[in-house]
Amino acid sequence: MDFVWLAVVTAFFAGSYFLIQLLASLQGEG
Amino acid sequence: MTANGFLQLALALGLVLACVRPLGWYMARVYSRSPGAVERRLFRLLGIDPTAEMTWQRYAGAVLAFGFVSVLAVYGVQRLQAVLPLNPEGHPAVSADSSFNTAVSFATNTNWQGYGGESTMSYLTQMTALAVQNFLSAAAGMAVLVALIRGFARRSVDTVGNFWVDLVRGTVYVLLPLSLVLAVALVSQGVPQTVSASHEVALVEPTADADGKPVATQRIAVGPVASQLAIKQLGTNGGGFFNTNSAHPLENPTPLSNLLQLVAILLVPAALCWTFGEMVGDRRQGWAVLAAMAVIFLPLLGLTVWAEHQPNPALTALGVDQAAGNMEGKETRLGVPNSALWAVATTAASNGSVNSMHDSYTPLGGLAPLWLMQLGEVVFGGVGSGLYGMLVFALVAVFIAGLMVGRTPEYLGKKIGAFEIKMASLVVLLPCAMVLIGTALGVSAEDGKTGVLNAGPHGFSEVLYAYSSAANNNGSAFAGLGANTPFYNGTLGLAMLVGRFGVMLPVLAVAGSLARKKHTPPGPGTLPTHTPLFVFLLVSVVVVVGALSFLPTLALGPVAEHLMMRS
Numbered sequence: 331m332d333f334v335w336l337a338v339v340t341a342f343f344a345g346s347y348f349l350i351q352l353l354a355s356l357q358g359e360g
Numbered sequence: 361m362t363a364n365g366f367l368q369l370a371l372a373l374g375l376v377l378a379c380v381r382p383l384g385w386y387m388a389r390v391y392s393r394s395p396g397a398v399e400r401r402l403f404r405l406l407g408i409d410p411t412a413e414m415t416w417q418r419y420a421g422a423v424l425a426f427g428f429v430s431v432l433a434v435y436g437v438q439r440l441q442a443v444l445p446l447n448p449e450g451h452p453a454v455s456a457d458s459s460f461n462t463a464v465s466f467a468t469n470t471n472w473q474g475y476g477g478e479s480t481m482s483y484l485t486q487m488t489a490l491a492v493q494n495f496l497s498a499a500a501g502m503a504v505l506v507a508l509i510r511g512f513a514r515r516s517v518d519t520v521g522n523f524w525v526d527l528v529r530g531t532v533y534v535l536l537p538l539s540l541v542l543a544v545a546l547v548s549q550g551v552p553q554t555v556s557a558s559h560e561v562a563l564v565e566p567t568a569d570a571d572g573k574p575v576a577t578q579r580i581a582v583g584p585v586a587s588q589l590a591i592k593q594l595g596t597n598g599g600g601f602f603n604t605n606s607a608h609p610l611e612n613p614t615p616l617s618n619l620l621q622l623v624a625i626l627l628v629p630a631a632l633c634w635t636f637g638e639m640v641g642d643r644r645q646g647w648a649v650l651a652a653m654a655v656i657f658l659p660l661l662g663l664t665v666w667a668e669h670q671p672n673p674a675l676t677a678l679g680v681d682q683a684a685g686n687m688e689g690k691e692t693r694l695g696v697p698n699s700a701l702w703a704v705a706t707t708a709a710s711n712g713s714v715n716s717m718h719d720s721y722t723p724l725g726g727l728a729p730l731w732l733m734q735l736g737e738v739v740f741g742g743v744g745s746g747l748y749g750m751l752v753f754a755l756v757a758v759f760i761a762g763l764m765v766g767r768t769p770e771y772l773g774k775k776i777g778a779f780e781i782k783m784a785s786l787v788v789l790l791p792c793a794m795v796l797i798g799t800a801l802g803v804s805a806e807d808g809k810t811g812v813l814n815a816g817p818h819g820f821s822e823v824l825y826a827y828s829s830a831a832n833n834n835g836s837a838f839a840g841l842g843a844n845t846p847f848y849n850g851t852l853g854l855a856m857l858v859g860r861f862g863v864m865l866p867v868l869a870v871a872g873s874l875a876r877k878k879h880t881p882p883g884p885g886t887l888p889t890h891t892p893l894f895v896f897l898l899v900s901v902v903v904v905v906g907a908l909s910f911l912p913t914l915a916l917g918p919v920a921e922h923l924m925m926r927s
Contacts, residue, residue: 331456332439336432338460338850342857343428346865350420353869357779 361665365697369665372619372701376626380650383627384634390533391506391526392639402528413519416872419507420865422523426500427467427861430493434463437489438481447482448557454480461849466493468860469501469742471592471599471712471835472826472852474844478581478602483555490599491588495539498595498628499530501744504864505632506530508748509639511871512772515879520871530744534628535595542590545620550613551589552582585611593624596742598712598835606702606715607691618698618715625702625711629740632747640772644890649750652898656739657708660728665700667725673925689720700725707732710742712835719822719839723922726838727914730825735906736791737832745833745860748867750902752787754889755780755870757901761887770886773879780873783866790862791831792909794855798827799913807847813840817924821917826852831859 395403395410403410414422438454441447454462458475465472466489475481481490503526510520547553558581566576585601589611592599602608612618630650637646668690671682685696694702699716706713707729718726732739738749755771759781762769769776802808802823812819818840825838830852837843843852888894 335456335460336435338854339428339431339435339464342854342861343424346424346861347421349862349865350417350424353783353865354417356782357869357873 361669361697365665365695368619368697369661369701372622373626375619375623376630379623379627380631380634383631384646385638387502387534387628387631387635388638390529391635395525399529399532402532403525406524406528408522408524408528410522410525412522414522415518416507416511416520416868416875419520419523419871420868423500423504423864423868424861426496426523426527430467430496431463434466434489434493435459437485438462441482441485444482444484446484446487446555448555449482451480451482454485457846457849458844461853462490464853464856465835466490466597466599467497468833468856469497469595469597469710469745470830470833470856470860471597472830472837472856473599473603473835474849474852476603477600478558478583483583486588486601487584491584491591494588494591494595494597494599495531495535496527498535498591498597498743499527501742501748502530502534502628502632503527503744504867505636505744505748506639508751508867508871508874509636511874512774513640514875516877517875518872520868520875535591538594538624538628539587539590542594542620542624543586546586546589546617549617549620550610551586551617552610553584553586554582555584556582558582580610582610589621590624592713593621593711594628594743596625596629596709596711596746598706600713606713607717612715615693615698618694618702621713621715622698622702622705625705625709625713626740628743629709629746632744636747636751642772642890645772648890648895649747649754649898651892652895652902653708653739653750655895655899656735656902657704657732660708660732661701661704664704664721664725664728665697667722667728668696668700670722672722686720686722686725689717691716703729704732705740706836707834708737709740710737710746710832710834712829714836717839718825718836723817723821723918723925726821726825727918727922729836730821730828730838730918731906731910731914733825733828733832733834733836734792734795734910735902736788737834738902742833745863749787749863750898752784752867752870753902753905754898755784756788756905757894757898758887758889759784760901761897765885765887767885770880770882771889773881774874774877775880777873780870783870783873786866787863788905791859794831794858795824795827795910796913798831798851798855799824801851802827802848805847807845808851811842811845811848813842817917817921821921824913824917827855830855833859 438459507520606612633650637643669685
């Protein structure tokens with residue numbers, strides 16, 4: 331079960347990193 | 361309410377107000393000054409270059425990296441606590457889903473607790489995982505706020521500060537000294553601070569258990585409570601050492617410990633308003649934001665205090681004396697005023713600690729704490745997070761005012777454009793979406809429904825409260841919900857993550873965007889943002905957004921329950 335929960339955490343933070351890129355592109359910096 | 365009760369409320373709020381200016385001024389100095397000799401050595405030891413400024417993207421990346429490592433560290437300590445030292449009670453490893461929920465909860469400054477502290481966590485887990493995150497998650501929230509304030513204060517630059525420097529400064533110069541003083545004061549009131557095991561003592565009146573076996577002794581849990589309790593309040597964390605939080609006689613032994621903790625809940629969030637005014641060079645702006653918070657806080661406090669002084673009709677019918685008001689779930693030694701003030705303060709300030717059980721409040725008495733969380737935790741709110749949330753609402757307020765008079769909206773000399781409003785929309789809408797989607801799942805999925813211990817509107821309120829608390833990073837529980845299951849641990853954990861980092865990233869994007877803009881001197885068309893008119897506008901925006909988003913759910917929960925109770 332550890333693998334599942336750690337995968338959830340990793341996926342969330344990895345996705346958030348791409349959110350930074352997305353927001354930056356909205357700002358016209360992408 | 362008696363004069364005594366009124367005086368106790370006035371004393372607590374007066375003490376907070378008296379500390380706003382000195383503490384706010386001090387925090388502005390902490391975040392603005394050049395590093396001293398000791399600080400330079402500390403940064404060198406940690407490998408931090410204090411002069412290296414970050415763009416908002418790098419700042420946000422550091423926030424995420426820190427959050428990721430924090431979650432992993434707290435998760436790991438819980439899973440390994442059975443083989444680690446400082447576990448005198450021999451607690452086994454925490455389950456995987458509960459470890460995930462608790463790790464996310466403490467790393468996001470939520471401190472929602474699906475477990476009972478004294479029966480689940482070793483001292484090592486309490487001290488090195490939970491208490492450490494109490495400091496660091498609070499300091500991370502303050503760091504993001506300071507980055508946003510720099511966005512307003514700076515002109516035509518790409519950078520908003522250095523996250524690691526801000527994190528260290530908030531921890532070392534603000535939270536640690538305040539916590540040390542408060543912890544010592546709490547120890548003086550009888551709060552334990554020890555690593556010895558629980559004590560077995562003889563009962564004054566021996567009794568029998570459910571099977572009829574005689575019981576002559578009980579175990580009294582102790583531990584390193586005071587050190588965790590101090591930062592739990594000052595960092596608006598709220599996670600209790602004991603399961604019953606600050607209703608436990610060893611976590612809140614005396615009237616003075618209750619007063620100190622109440623003040624500590626609101627202290628830093630209120631003082632940060634002054635810090636904001638100081639750092640943008642116009643203290644009136646800080647007062648205006650603080651006034652807006654107070655204008656929302658005080659009527660809701662009045663509603664809860666009034667509602668809890670009313671008798672419960674169901675108990676009246678049984679002939680129960682309710683002269684003191686609705687005392688179900690409240691400590692007799694604290695009474696209605698101190699319980700109600702705590703309930704409103706802890707939900708306004710994104711703290712989440714409790715000294716009474718909110719599930720036992722009257723429907724209207726429980727509605728106010730619930731709605732305060734749903735407003736986005738911007739009425740004082742969490743340390744840092746509350747004020748950056750309120751400043752985002754201020755951007756929305758000036759945008760709406762600009763639309764009404766047909767001028768380009770400005771706030772603190774910065775023109776507010778489409779990008780800032782898009783980011784503000786994300787900040788406002790993401791937690792709302794998590795609350796509503798989570799509640800819908802909780803009351804419709806089988807795994808969700810099995811955890812609801814009460815039928816009808818009250819059961820609905822319990823689920824709504826849980827997701828409102830998680831998505832807005834409050835952490836208090838309404839109770840009556842069996843939430844330590846994979847379903848609730850998982851969905852509430854996700855709500856906490858989105859409510860924290862899904863808000864922080866757009867806030868930092870706004871900070872970066874504003875820092876790049878030139879300063880526009882105020883003109884005849886500029887809306888003054890330090891006046892009562894702006895305070896009214898800001899309060900209206902917060903209240904209208906909160907009402908539009910949540911009135912239907914409140915109608916299904918506490919409002920329906922109130923009408924049923926009175927019919």
